[in-house]
Amino acid sequence: MSVLEIDRLSKSYGSRAALTGTSFEVRAGEIFGFVGSNGAGKTTTMRIVLGVLAGDGGEVRWDGRPIDADLRRRIGYMPEERGLYPRMKVGEQLTYLARLYGMDAATARASMERWTDTLGIAERRDDEVVKLSLGNQQRVQLAAALVHEPELLVLDEPFSGLDPVAVDVMSEVLRERAAAGVPVLFSSHQLELVERLCDRVGIIAAGRMVEVGAIDELRRHEVPRWRVDGEPAAAWAPGLAGVRVLAETGTTTVVELAAGSEQAVLAAALAAGPVREFALERPSLTELYRDVVTASNGTEVPA
Structure with missing residues (x-):
């Protein structure tokens, strides 16, 4: 071929x-x-x-x-x-x-x-x-x-x-x-x-x-990030090992999780209230492009 x-x-x-x-x-x-x-x-x-x-x-x-x-x-x-x-x-x-x-x-x-x-x-x-x-x-x-x-x-x-x-x-x-x-x-x-x-x-x-x-390979974060749509992070994240809160917007929290901690985090979020979404957070190609070009050139370059 x-x-x-x-x-x-x-x-x-x-x-x-x-x-x-x-x-x-x-x-x-x-x-x-x-x-x-x-x-x-x-x-x-x-x-x-x-x-x-x-x-x-x-x-x-x-x-x-x-x-x-x-x-x-x-x-x-x-x-x-x-x-x-x-x-x-x-x-x-x-x-x-x-x-x-x-x-x-x-x-x-x-x-x-x-x-x-x-x-x-x-x-x-x-x-x-x-x-x-x-x-x-x-x-x-x-x-x-x-x-x-x-x-x-x-x-x-x-x-x-x-x-x-x-x-x-x-x-x-x-x-x-x-x-x-x-x-x-x-x-x-x-x-x-x-x-x-x-x-x-x-x-x-x-x-x-x-x-x-x-x-899909390029969009993976080195440390997996998860999107949790539910109660505020303050209601379930404190005290959880291997969890770092990156951002909160409305009811959605983006967290970095250590490998193997997903089920514990989901269980804690569910214990705090309804969870509408629990999914991997991956950057779009546009976000990836900006990140890698900025890192390469030292300045952000438009596509």
Whole structure:
């Protein structure tokens, strides 16, 4: 099965280091979310994968082989800046792009029809790209990345400027491609979407990968935190070993618990009154992102 490996990539622009030993992998059939602030190195990494830029060090491999021109023909790439011919009609353009990748005319036409149908732009096939809304242009750009039936997808901000319906359509397309075994790498500033859609995520800050892993793994606190919705902590927490109260908001208390103390805490809370919720407290990806980027950079950086 195909695996994309990013191995210790480095890249500098003059005296500024854009990437410093960046490493991660995108496995067959998974959706990998690549997140970081503007200038963190996401687009530079993707451009090196595609051969648009040359790295100063490190290597990009696919199935264990360094990526060459032949392998790049099997990649579907969607740049952050739209790369379409504005005065060319949608259907003609997508068919033309499929032919450039080696499809015969009939197969290219059929693929164009499939993806314009799937992405909800079939009725715009005879329109020039420049006459489309920004959201529909984004759909055409994704169709251009898919029309040659690529074996790997690399998408730079594919959800930018889309309305909620279009986001759902694109999300379903990415899930379908991953289910077919295609590795999907995409960058986004929409962290709630990344959290909902991705199997794994990589957080990059100042050219370095600071966290890589499954969402649930990254969201775990080193010391487990629990959310207790019931009586105030003063009614049940004092005297309990291994319990540290972190926050109280209304009827909800967040506590750190030593391993093995969960049942004792729940019993104490129940003895004090009704308990409506007793659950692990895990940070959202947005909270995690802020924490790790702040720790990496020394300042908080917006996604």
